[in-house]
Each structure stands twice: as C-alpha cells, then as structure tokens.
Amino acid sequence: MKIRSSYRAGGLSALLIVVGTSVLVGATVSAQAETRDKWCKGVHLRFFVGGAEGDSFGTIVYNGAKQAERDLGPSVDYIFSGWDVEKMTQQLREAIAVKPDGIAMMGHPGDAALMPLAEEAAGAGIKMMYQNVPVPKVIARFGGGYIGAQVAQLGRALGAEVVKRAGLKAGDVAFMQGPFENENRGARERGTVAAMEQAGVQVIKINSQPGWAADPNLALPVITAALAKYPEVKAVGYGGGQMLGNVPAFMQAAGKKPGEIFNFGVDTSPQVVEGFKGGWIQLAADQQPFMQGYLPILSLCQQAVYRFTPISVDTGAGFVTPDNYGEIAKLAAGGVR
Template sequence: MSVNITFAPLSRLLTAVCAATLLAPASSIPAQALEAKWCKDAHIRFFVGGAQGDAFATIVYNGAKQAEADLGPKVDYLFSSWNVEVMTQQLREAVAVKPDGIAMMGHPGDAAIMPLAEQAAKAGIKMIYQNVPIPKVVAAFGGGYIGARQDEQGRALGAEAIKRAGLTAGDRAIVFGSFENENRGARERSTVAVLKEAGLEVIQISDPPTGEWASDPNLAIPVITAALVNNPDVKAVGYSGGQMLGNVPTYMQAAGKQPKEIFNFGFDTSPQVVEAFKGGWVQLAADQQPFQQGYLPILNLCQQIVLGLAPINVDTGAGFVTPENYHVVAKLAEQGLR
C-alpha cells in the first residue's frame, strides 16, 4: 500500500500548529495527567531480579518503590535471586494473573520469554523490560527497554580497563560472566572480546546459572582464590556485577593480595563498591544506574496503561566510576540510590 503525502508550505504549517496550540482548551489534556496518584487504578507486576537485600536489587527496588509512591499503582514485587528458571516461572504466573502491566528482567533471554510475551500481548498486558535487552521479543510483540546496552557497555569497560591498568599483549586477565546466556552474557563476552583483541590472554570463569554468587558473593571465594593461586601472573580481574565487585576486598585478602596489586574492575556501584574504592581494592566500575531501572519501567507502564503513550527505550549507562570520581556517587550509593 502506498501513501501520498502533500507538504504544505512551512510557514502555513507553523501558523496552524501554533493556532491549534493556543486555542486548545485545557480540558483536552487527559485529566489523569493533572492528578496526584494518576496511576492509582493500574495493577503492575515488577521483577526486581535479585534477592531481597542484595546490593543491585536493593537499588532497583528503591527506584520502583519511589515510582509507586509518586504515581500510585498497585505493584506486586517479585524477587528471583537472579535465577533465570525462577524468573521464567514467575513470568508465567504473572501473565496468568493478567495485571495491566509487567516490568520484566530480560535475563531468561529471547527464547524463554518469547511464548510468554505472546500470551501477554494476546491478553492486552503492557510489557516493558529492564537490565537485559531482549530485542527479538520486543520486535515481535512490542515493549520498551530500560537499562544499559549490554554489548556497548561491555566493550567500553574492557577498553577502559586496558587503558587504566596499562595492559598490553601477553598480559593475563580473569573475567567472570554468564557467558552461556545468550542475552545476559553479551556484556561480559564483549569485555572479553576487547581484551583478546588487545592481545591479552583471558581466563573466563562462568557464573552459576542459578545466580547464587550474586545473592551471596562469599560463595565465590574458593573459586576466585583458586584462580589467582593457579595464575599468579594475572594483572586484572573483571566481575559481572556489583555484588561480587563490592566483595573484592574479601576475595583479594583470601588470596593474599594487597590493595592495587591487581586491577579489579566490573559493573555497578553500591555502598560496598564505594568502600572498595576507598580502600584501593577496586579501580574501575561501569555504572548503569539501577534506580532508573526501577523507576522508569513503572512510570512508562503507567503512561502506557493510563495515557495510551508508547513504550520507551532508555540507555541508563552513565559512564565510569573511578578512584578519581567515586566520591561523587558515594553519598547516593550509601542511600541505596546508585
């Protein structure tokens, strides 16, 4: 089907638009947008992702709770301990309940979420995804994405680590990640790719798919200690999340290392990560603003449900936290906001 469009002179169009704007009565603005708690009649299910109290999930939860307080929807919060099988089952149950909207973590990936997204679309449930993008699902059934761009952020972190640590061809590094997960693992796979492109030898260690290292980072102590003992010439270690990055002092001390002896880098900030920067244990973190990943999905679902607006896509990646600037985010991190 072809569509013929006739363009009017710009001056005439501007005159018409301005006149329509000036003459439009205030009543033409949706009343809900002018009211406090304008989303109070909406029911939303929100996936926090981690376990209650874990460093990253707490900030996501705080953002979501702030949006709930500001906008007024009824929100059910789901904690999954970063276990993709649990998330998938919880999504199945959420679709069956038929809320007005669902804010879903993308960790299970396109293949696992696709059939459930189809069911949600048929039921008229508005969807938005956070933290891990699932482009195939969004292309098929719609929905927005709030979070960092996994591939881009992973490559940027690898390049920054090389520069700041002075890594050169032949150096060895360890990188932790969910490498087998098609969607979630894209970030760390990209970091590894950049390091290898620079000629580094990279030892990849896979995070457990059940998410226990994120829920309790102390469980990774034996693995990290063994890796460092078996590879005494390692110059840098990359971590897949703020839970492990914040636990770096424990890992390094267990392996008999001193502050700054190894260049430790990874993703996210938290009170623990800030303390690790202060102590000289952590040298670089990529910030993805999890508070935004809590607040914006609920805001946009309300906009879709109540106002009929479209899904939004927001890259929450905010650059790097370093020994030179960590104090800028320190207070926000201590408050559970960043």
Template sequence: MRIVPTQFQRLFIATCAATLLGIISPIPAHALEDNWCKDVHIRFFVGGSEGDAFGTIVYNGAKRAEADLGPKVDYIFSGWSSEKMVQQLREAVAVKPDGIAMMGHPGDAAIMPLAEAAHKAGIKMMYQNVPVPKVVAAFGGGYVGAQQEAQGRALGTEAVKLAGMKPGDKAIMEGVFDNENRGARERGTVAALTEAGVNVVQISGPPSGEWASDPNLAIPVITAALLNNPDTKLLGGGGGQMLGNIPTFMQAAGKKPGEIFVFGFDTSPQIVEGFKNGWVQLTADQQPFLQGYLPILSLCQQVKLGLAPMNLDTGAGFVTPENYKIVAELAKQALR
C-alpha cells in the first residue's frame, strides 16, 4: 500500500530538513540554557504596597519568574495609586530598561504618551491586571489578567443565581466606578444586577486607591450604607482587600455571618477565612500569580527570542463555600 504524506507532513519534513542543512536557523542555544534571560533588565509594577494581600501574590509570581529565567528585575510598589503609577512609569521609561510590566490602572489616556515614549525608546511593554486596549492597539504590548467588564458581568450573573435574587431586591456594590479602565469590572457587575431587576446602591471608592491600601478607611461608608438600607440582600466588594475586610464591615453594622450574601473578587488568606466562617459566599478568581509570572516571561521572550507579546485572560471562574478548600492552602501561602 502506498502512503501519501499529507500537506502538513510534507511541510514538517521539509522544515526539519532545511533546519538540518542550515537553511533555517534552529532555536537559539541560549533559550535552552538556565537563566537564559539573565542579561535582560525589567521594571515590574506590583500595584499595591509591600505586604498587600493581592499584590503579594502578584509579587510572588514575578519573583518566581525572576528565579526561573534570570532577568534583573526592579520591583515598583504604588499603593494602588493611579497617579503614583503614572509618575513611576515616567521614571521607568527614563531609565530605559529592556522591558516594563505595567499595571493598567491609570487607564488608556494617562498611559498613552508614556507608552509612545517607551515605543520610541525600543522598550518592550506588558500590562497586567487592568487592560489598556487603546494603548496596545497604538503602540503594542501584551496583557495578562482578567477582562474587567466581562468578569464583572459574569460575577453579577452568578451572584443573582446563587443568592436567589428577584426583581426588586436590593444590593450594595462597592467599586472605583469613576476609573475609566479599572472601574469597568464593577460597572459590569452593576449592569448584570440591574438587568436582572435588582436595585443597586453604588458606593464609589476613592480613585487614588486608599481603600485598597487600607480597607478600614471604608468602615464608616460601608457601615452607613448597610444601616441606611436594612433590606439589602446582596453586598459586593470591588477588590480582594475589601472582600477580605468584610467581617469588619459587617460586624460594625451589627450583621452576622450569612445574614447578607457577600460576593466579590480575588482570593487571599483573609477571604479564605471569610468562606470558612460564613462571611463570604462567592468570589471571582483572577489568578494574580500568573499576572506576576507571565509578563516577565513574555518580556524575556520578546527581548531574547523576538516572540510576540503574550495575551492571556486569567479569569479562572468562581470560588464558593463548596469549593474554596481546593484553593485554601495555596491562598494561605500567597500563591492563589
């Protein structure tokens, strides 16, 4: 019987033969070595302050990538302040590293001129946690993180289902609604709740990130909202720091675990305890460890191998009282 190679098989055979004959260059030898990215300089934006619950997971992912690949990495802590991030990005571009991994919180408009300067200087860019699609379209770069609006909508829909919300029921949702890019997530959640007929009270956190750095600053506002809306059935936190602080908010308002269905974003040791003790019923996981590891991997690949920027949606689904134990130990180790 005569075997006829397929077109793919013929192309594969020809490529292998060409490589052996030196017609096509093989994979660069340095890509197969340990610490193959050792001569690359990267500035990495962690987002929060040192010790921040979410930022620590991002930082641990980045440190693991640094150890695995070998680049020189400068870590930038911003306290979740968009204004501070912009100034630090300006300084990072001036230093002219090989690559910058930047949090997208300041938004397209604020980042655009600095992305242009980085592009002109030949600096490779990656963005994490908050997408900046207009910047990427104009000057390139990749993105590792959840798609904010889509994840927010999905969480709102899941909360309505699991909490058994009906038209006319009341919810409270906290978030940085006024931030163009970062606020898309909570706006998506509110849209999903509203479309289900739920009446939503919105609490706008300060855009400069104070509540994310210190959630206790929000106690008077959250408590007042709960006391002024005693018929609230659903309470949403706009970030892992706020969700982790739910027991404090609820106790300040005289509420007991499970009295209100509480939901939000991210995992952390505090949120795991919230599930364990009945304070938290639902969260959307966005795998921040990957938001630390993969931007550094992608920058190394771009600089050393000429590969295209990486783009990955890290939204992994939902954590509930039924499955939280699966991620509990990793969350306690600040890895999930």
C-alpha cells in the first residue's frame, strides 16, 4: 500500500492511494462489527424532568427520555421537581453527591444558582447537559450542551406573531403571564412583552406564583380578577404548557366564549390540542419537549462511551395554529408532541 500526501497553503490536503481491495473490504467489515445495540449499557445517569409526575409538558419530556433509555441502554434515575426552582437546585446537589456518570438538568434555576454546582460536578468528573432553559454562562465556564429553544428569541417571535394574527394595534391591551423575575427562565416572556410593546400594545404583566405551573387552577382567581378589571383586553398569553392547557377553565370562569379573547402561549399537549379544537386557543409556539428528553440522554451517552463533545440543539419548531393543530393531534395524544 502506498500513501502519497500533498500540502497546500491554508490547509492540509491528503491524497490516499490504496492498492488492493482487501484493505477496503476489511475496513468495512471492521466498522460493521463496531455497531451494537444498547451501546450505553452500564452508564448511570440522572435526568431532571422538571415538572411533577403526570403533568402535560413534563410527561412529554419524560417520554422522550424513556425512549432514549430504551434505545441506548443506560441506567437512568428520573427526578421530578414540580417546576420548583429551589427544589431543583437542592435535587441537583443531591444528584452530584451520588456521582453518576452524567446529569441532564433543567436550566430553570439560572446561571447564578447553578454555577457553583456545575463547578462541583466538573470537579467530580460528572458530564452535564441542560434542557428547556439555557444557561450560557454555566456552559461557557464548565462545559455541557443545551437542548431546547433559545427562549429569548422564541419569546420575541411569539410576540410578533401574536400582533399579526390577533390584529393588535397601538393602544390595544393584552396580558402576559410568566416568571418575569427569573433571570434565565423569564427571558421568554420578557421577549414576548418587548415585541408586543414595540407594536404599541399595552401589556399588563401577571407574574407567576409558586405552584401555578404544577397546578394551573391556583391561578384562576388572579386570571379572572384581571379579566374583570380590564374588560377591554384582547389577548392573553401564558408562560407554559400547563397554563395554556388550562385556558378553557380560565375563560369559562371569567364568563368568556371561545374566540372572544385571543389566547396564546408555548407548548403543545393533549390539553392544548383540545383547546385548539374547542376554539379556546389561537396560537402556541412549539418547542418539541420530546427532543428535550431524548437528546440530553443521547449526548450524555456519547460523551461517556465515545468521548464525543456535548451536543446543542435549538428545538424551537415554529407555531401551532387553528389551521395546523390537526397535524400533531395524534402525536400529542400519544405523548410525543
């Protein structure tokens, strides 16, 4: 076998001339022998689902993670937090103490809260991935990948889409509910408000209260009181799939009819699909939570077994509307969308 190499300015160009087909055939056979099922078997991971067991968004994330576990073969411990950022932080501290091979962590606590724990994980040799809410400062300092929508960009895109589809104009009034005080997680809702205010819409913020994400019915008194105080409101936005899926209950409690108010938010689920079907919901930004479950486990397995670098994927997929929700209805019923 002869190998000839040539060099050019600006880079290296290698020309390989292989004499004899047996070398190529042997290489092909060898490569095929390396492929195997359950190639991540023996790797121990901890995965943060984010919500409580059975909630609409968390269930889809969980389904994605379970599918990856079945496909790849790692041992995975699932952590449920009820969307409580303080609980998530404590659970991450406990997860690091167990010293698994890798942890897939929801980014809701934010850069400041997660930074010291990310440092501790790095010191212990634990691989980290983050999902749903980006933590760019943590990743820049201690590594890891991010699977989820770029929330600030998604929020702005959603606000602009609401203005267009709802026909809002300067002086119109809208509500936006969300965790505005959370530096990282609240970037999405702040982006939506900024885009709507840029169009001259008066946006009244409804700051999320503890427990709303886990049990949206806790928000009923606040939402209905706000609608009673501002009868001129034309659009209401919700900061997550749990809240968006509860729109029929909010509107019925306030004495509103389907389509009377333009209701919008983020995420799809069986409940959100039913909201579209009943005419209660007019727009949802889809961030594909199934991928936020599957891909972090895939990346942790790749890092642990093959020493690959972490992967990062923007899962923002566009918008679900009354015109296209039927395309994902069956997938939503199956816990995939």
